[in-house]
Amino acid sequence: MIGLVDCNNFYASCERVFRPDWEGRPLAVLSNNDGCVIARSNEAKELVEMGAPTFKIPPAARQQLILVSSNYTLYGDMSRRVTATLREFTPDVEIYSIDESFLGFDGFPLDGLIEHCCEMRRVVRRNTGIPVSVGLSTSRTLAKLANRRAKKDATFGGVCLMDSDGDETRAVLKDLPVTDLWGVSGRLGQRLAQLGIVNAWQLREADPKRIRARFSVVQERLVYELRGIDCIDTDDYGEPKKNIMTSRSFGRLSSDPHEVRQAIRAHAARGAEKLRKQGSVARAIQVHLKTNKHREDLAQYHPVLVVQLPHPSNDTRVIVGAAQAALKRVYLGGYRYMKAGVMMLDLAQADTLQHDIFDSPESDAERERSAKASAVMDELNRRMGSGTVRLGGTKGKADWKLKAELLTQRYTTRWDELPVAHLK
DNA sequence: TGGGAAACT
DNA sequence: AGTTTCC
Numbered sequence: 001m002i003g004l005v006d007c008n009n010f011y012a013s014c015e016r017v018f019r020p021d022w023e024g025r026p027l028a029v030l031s032n033n034d035g036c037v038i039a040r041s042n043e044a045k046e047l048v049e050m051g052a053p054t055f056k057i058p059p060a061a062r063q064q065l066i067l068v069s070s071n072y073t074l075y076g077d078m079s080r081r082v083t084a085t086l087r088e089f090t091p092d093v094e095i096y097s098i099d100e101s102f103l104g105f106d107g108f109p110l111d112g113l114i115e116h117c118c119e120m121r122r123v124v125r126r127n128t129g130i131p132v133s134v135g136l137s138t139s140r141t142l143a144k145l146a147n148r149r150a151k152k153d154a155t156f157g158g159v160c161l162m163d164s165d166g167d168e169t170r171a172v173l174k175d176l177p178v179t180d181l182w183g184v185s186g187r188l189g190q191r192l193a194q195l196g197i198v199n200a201w202q203l204r205e206a207d208p209k210r211i212r213a214r215f216s217v218v219q220e221r222l223v224y225e226l227r228g229i230d231c232i233d234t235d236d237y238g239e240p241k242k243n244i245m246t247s248r249s250f251g252r253l254s255s256d257p258h259e260v261r262q263a264i265r266a267h268a269a270r271g272a273e274k275l276r277k278q279g280s281v282a283r284a285i286q287v288h289l290k291t292n293k294h295r296e297d298l299a300q301y302h303p304v305l306v307v308q309l310p311h312p313s314n315d316t317r318v319i320v321g322a323a324q325a326a327l328k329r330v331y332l333g334g335y336r337y338m339k340a341g342v343m344m345l346d347l348a349q350a351d352t353l354q355h356d357i358f359d360s361p362e363s364d365a366e367r368e369r370s371a372k373a374s375a376v377m378d379e380l381n382r383r384m385g386s387g388t389v390r391l392g393g394t395k396g397k398a399d400w401k402l403k404a405e406l407l408t409q410r411y412t413t414r415w416d417e418l419p420v421a422h423l424k
Numbered sequence: 425t426g427g428g429a430a431a432c433t
Numbered sequence: 434a435g436t437t438t439c440c
Contacts, residue, residue, distance in 0.1 A: 032426050035426060038440095051426090099440080100440080183438070183439075218432090241430090242430075244428085245428055247426095248426090249425095249426075
């Protein structure tokens with residue numbers, strides 16, 4: 001059996017753990033830059049759409065809503081706590097996202113499994129304050145559907161087991177539009193509809209070979225998954241990323257070349273850090289800038305430039321230098337930039353990399369020096385807080401930083417931001 | 425008017 | 434390189 005544990009309204013729930021006075025009230029969490037709504041408590045769902053731009057929230061709704069900036073330090077730590085509790089209930093925990101984990105229950109007797117998961121749910125709630133729902137079935141896709149039923153229908157008590165066969169499963173699948181399935185959205189849904197496949201049951205009964213021929217191996221797997229056959233390959237969980245992007249909107253529009261350069265240098269430095277963390281080197285990087293496409297009154301410019309690095313590298317100085325050089329080639333004055341980003345491309349594992357056979361001994365020495373310098377920097381930043389050691393021209397607290405005007409405390413990771421209880 | 429990653433086309 | 438999909 002496979003379980004899918006999904007935290008209910010995760011970000012909103014994290015915010016409420018330390019603000020019991022927000023219990024039962026409509027609460028929405030805003031994106032980076034306070035730009036749009038990215039999470040809602042149940043009470044907020046009738047007041048505001050997911051993804052709604054903050055400035056478009058009607059005043060009437062806004063008055064009732066508690067709005068907060070996203071507090072990723074808090075959510076990341078709460079997520080870690082939830083996962084730690086899940087591990088007490090099965091050793092096989094596969095983190096799928098910040099608020100979802102797949103659990104393997106191989107070897108667990110089917111008999112007490114639901115009760116086991118109910119207990120898990122209670123303990124997660126007790127340990128972390130976060131409510132979760134559990135879906136159980138024999139494939140990830142069905143576990144996900146079971147989870148959704150557990151969420152929707154309170155009579156399940158938060159845990160729903162869906163058989164891979166039987167009348168009930170059949171009824172559920174018949175009732176489910178294909179576009180509600182994991183991995184099927186608008187476009188694919190339209191193409192499936194052309195074959196007369198509009199609900200999940202029809203897809204389950206389709207000929208996998210035919211589906212593979214018309215679509216791809218991913219959709220073929222989906223057919224098997226709907227039949228309860230586990231066939232999503234999870235070997236690539238925990239594998240190093242194949243590319244790494246760091247990008248961010250400016251808090252406002254910027255036409256200051258120094259500011260743009262600072263941002264690009266900081267993103268590049270962050271990218272190099274991420275490379276080292278997963279033991280990769282990049283063979284190329286990409287730099288991009290964007291103006292605000294919503295502002296039709298302003299001139300638009302969206303340059304993208306890929307540059308090959310002379311040697312694969314994860315050295316902050318090399319990456320930052322290359323990014324800045326790339327920026328220099330595409331930057332044009334006179335535009336008001338909205339966003340800047342740097343991507344690490346064509347990644348390879350640092351330790352298995354075939355060194356350039358024309359490399360001289362000096363460059364070997366240089367490579368070692370560079371690795372040492374980076375390691376010291378990473379260690380200092382890990383121990384003393386990120387941003388303690390930076391390359392010049394990558395200001396940490398810069399003007400181009402995000403807007404987050406409604407930030408809550410980092411209750412669980414900062415001594416000076418601990419929650420305080422007032423006793424009467 | 426989010427940010428990040430992957431796979432497909 | 435752009436699009437689609439996920440969270």
